[in-house]
Amino acid sequence: MKHKKIVVFLLAAIGLLVLPLVLQGVGNAWVRIADMALLYVLLAVGLNIVVGYAGLLDLGYVAFFAIGAYMYGLLASPHLTESFEWFAAMFPNGLHSPIWVVIPVAAGLAAVFGVLLGAPTLRLRGDYLAIVTLGFGEIIRVFLNNLDHPVNITNGPKGMGQIDSLSFFGHSFGKSIEVAGYEINSVTLYYYLFLTLVVVSVVISHRLQLSRVGRAWMAIREDEIAAKAMGINTRNLKLSAFGMGATFGGVSGAMFASFQGFISPESFSLMESVMIVAMVVLGGIGHLPGVILGAVALSALPEVLRYVAAPLQSMTGGRLDASILRQLLIALAMISVMLLRPRGLWPAPEHGKSLPSTKS
Amino acid sequence: MTDTVLNVAGVSKRFGGLQALSDVGISIQRGQVYGLIGPNGAGKTTFFNVLTGLYTPDTGTFQLAGKAYKPTAVHEVAKAGIARTFQNIRLFSDMTALENVMVGRHVRTHSGLLGAIFRTPGFKAEEAAIAQRAQELLDYVGIGRLAEFKARTLSYGDQRRLEIARALATDPQLIALDEPAAGMNSTAKVMLRELIDKIRNDNRTILLIEHDVKLVMGLCDRVTVLDYGKQIAEGTPADVQRNEKVIEAYLGTNAH
Numbered sequence: 001m002k003h004k005k006i007v008v009f010l011l012a013a014i015g016l017l018v019l020p021l022v023l024q025g026v027g028n029a030w031v032r033i034a035d036m037a038l039l040y041v042l043l044a045v046g047l048n049i050v051v052g053y054a055g056l057l058d059l060g061y062v063a064f065f066a067i068g069a070y071m072y073g074l075l076a077s078p079h080l081t082e083s084f085e086w087f088a089a090m091f092p093n094g095l096h097s098p099i100w101v102v103i104p105v106a107a108g109l110a111a112v113f114g115v116l117l118g119a120p121t122l123r124l125r126g127d128y129l130a131i132v133t134l135g136f137g138e139i140i141r142v143f144l145n146n147l148d149h150p151v152n153i154t155n156g157p158k159g160m161g162q163i164d165s166l167s168f169f170g171h172s173f174g175k176s177i178e179v180a181g182y183e184i185n186s187v188t189l190y191y192y193l194f195l196t197l198v199v200v201s202v203v204i205s206h207r208l209q210l211s212r213v214g215r216a217w218m219a220i221r222e223d224e225i226a227a228k229a230m231g232i233n234t235r236n237l238k239l240s241a242f243g244m245g246a247t248f249g250g251v252s253g254a255m256f257a258s259f260q261g262f263i264s265p266e267s268f269s270l271m272e273s274v275m276i277v278a279m280v281v282l283g284g285i286g287h288l289p290g291v292i293l294g295a296v297a298l299s300a301l302p303e304v305l306r307y308v309a310a311p312l313q314s315m316t317g318g319r320l321d322a323s324i325l326r327q328l329l330i331a332l333a334m335i336s337v338m339l340l341r342p343r344g345l346w347p348a349p350e351h352g353k354s355l356p357s358t359k360s
Numbered sequence: 361m362t363d364t365v366l367n368v369a370g371v372s373k374r375f376g377g378l379q380a381l382s383d384v385g386i387s388i389q390r391g392q393v394y395g396l397i398g399p400n401g402a403g404k405t406t407f408f409n410v411l412t413g414l415y416t417p418d419t420g421t422f423q424l425a426g427k428a429y430k431p432t433a434v435h436e437v438a439k440a441g442i443a444r445t446f447q448n449i450r451l452f453s454d455m456t457a458l459e460n461v462m463v464g465r466h467v468r469t470h471s472g473l474l475g476a477i478f479r480t481p482g483f484k485a486e487e488a489a490i491a492q493r494a495q496e497l498l499d500y501v502g503i504g505r506l507a508e509f510k511a512r513t514l515s516y517g518d519q520r521r522l523e524i525a526r527a528l529a530t531d532p533q534l535i536a537l538d539e540p541a542a543g544m545n546s547t548a549k550v551m552l553r554e555l556i557d558k559i560r561n562d563n564r565t566i567l568l569i570e571h572d573v574k575l576v577m578g579l580c581d582r583v584t585v586l587d588y589g590k591q592i593a594e595g596t597p598a599d600v601q602r603n604e605k606v607i608e609a610y611l612g613t614n615a616h
Binding site for chain 2: 211218219229233
């Protein structure tokens with residue numbers, strides 16, 4: 001049993017490492033899809049802490065993604081030096097922060113915002129919490145959209161461009177490298193970076209689940225009044241869940257900004273939040289393997305359908321619009337998953353064991 | 361014996377025009393089972409909720425094991441040392457029985473986020489101690505073999521036991537049981553009574569709110585009777601049973 005597990009684990013690891021090299025042969029677009037899927041996995045694993053463990057339905061999670069992205073955008077694009085003379089005087093070459101600075105700062109800043117946005121919602125539950133967090137998510141986006149005057153901080157709807165690629169020991173992820181005569185593209189390098197982050201985040205999330213704090217989160221999810229009666233300080237623990245969940249979003253956002261090289265408020269719409277929640281729910285709420293599966297499925301599916309929808313369109317003589325057809329298929333897929341597997345694609349096991357027949 | 365665990369005096373609570381509690385006070389000694397009875401609407405649950413911090417009292421002084429405590433927040437009261445169960449069982453139903461009791465240890469343990477993320481030696485040792493203590497408590501209440509089952513799959517009686525084990529896990533000075541026999545048949549009641557007896561014999565202190573007069577009279581060392589928010593009798597079960605006011609509250613007055 002244990003050997004079998006190790007073999008499966010090794011095969012999965014090798015598969016994940018080789019995957020981009022194979023996809024690279026087919027086309028860089030496919031590697032990009034895999035990269036984005038990994039970023040979504042990072043987001044879904046983060047949101048799973050808030051929604052899955054602590055049971056706080058957060059519909060504004062994309063705000064932390066946006067905060068991470070804009071933080072990196074400010075640190076790594078010429079925007080600040082162009083907009084502020086004093087800043088240009090201080091840093092004539094602009095800020096080009098290394099990865100060691102970016103990740104902790106993105107995580108920390110997002111955590112601070114997670115706690116700040118979580119604090120007013122502590123007394124709310126269920127639907128009401130969802131509505132308020134939805135509002136907060138939109139507020140962040142509206143701020144980003146409008147903070148271009150009187151002082152131009154975010155460059156408004158025009159967005160921020162020329163964002164540096166991340167660098168790692170002086171080597172930029174934006175350039176391809178050659179290993180043993182084999183060329184590894186920039187997107188493939190990003191794939192490995194994101195994969196590392198996903199692995200780290202999954203390990204952190206798994207460890208939290210099996211800890212005193214994780215149990216307290218789940219107790220709050222199951223029954224808040226009973227949790228309080230057990231001496232759990234629900235205020236602090238809810239805030240720590242919001243903060244902890246937000247860190248993953250912030251890191252993911254910073255990665256997104258460096259990967260795309262351009263960010264604008266459009267990328268952080270309500271629809272993104274909804275999609276991340278859908279990934280968590282569709283995959284299997286609170287169950288890490290399910291959440292990862294959900295994120296991969298929902299982020300890769302639309303892209304894969306691009307290649308399916310076009311032939312379907314030509315089959316119908318062009319009467320069906322490809323983009324509409326694609327959305328229709330996604331919707332159908334989501335509805336059928338929820339009908340056939342209401343607890344998610346890969347839910348947590350229902351019972352530990354079946355009950356022994358002898359009653360006490 | 362003057363080892364007073366709980367000393368509460370002058371508790372009043374008003375909801376709008378309704379005086380739910382007026383000047384109620386009880387004193388519980390270590391190792392006692394203290395009963396709180398009364399007809400429906402007498403204020404038992406209100407008193408209980410005031411004691412455990414769910415409602416803020418209008419007046420009253422509260423002392424637990426010689427130290428004054430303020431019942432202002434439920435989790436603070438649990439930390440101070442009162443653990444409670446609920447009339448309509450409130451377990452963490454999607455967690456295993458063991459995990460339920462492990463949550464009870466939360467208030468007496470300390471590891472935080474960083475300890476969990478880095479799996480520090482301190483964290484591991486504490487986790488092991490929590491799991492061990494939780495398993496001991498499950499064995500103590502007699503459901504040790506059900507440790508790995510989800511709480512909601514347990515039978516009603518076992519869920520009651522689990523709730524009591526979870527309360528014991530907080531190392532309480534006082535265990536407050538809110539109608540533990542509600543919805544139980546007579547066999548289950550006998551077993552519950554044995555468990556409460558066992559807990560008392562381990563020198564723990566229990567406050568019991570109960571509808572079932574027979575259970576209370578058979579089990580309690582002292583009893584307080586509430587009626588319309590007033591304390592109408594206090595004493596040993598035998599005294600209380602003979603008290604005119606109590607008989608009147610339960611059976612009504614004789615017609616003249």
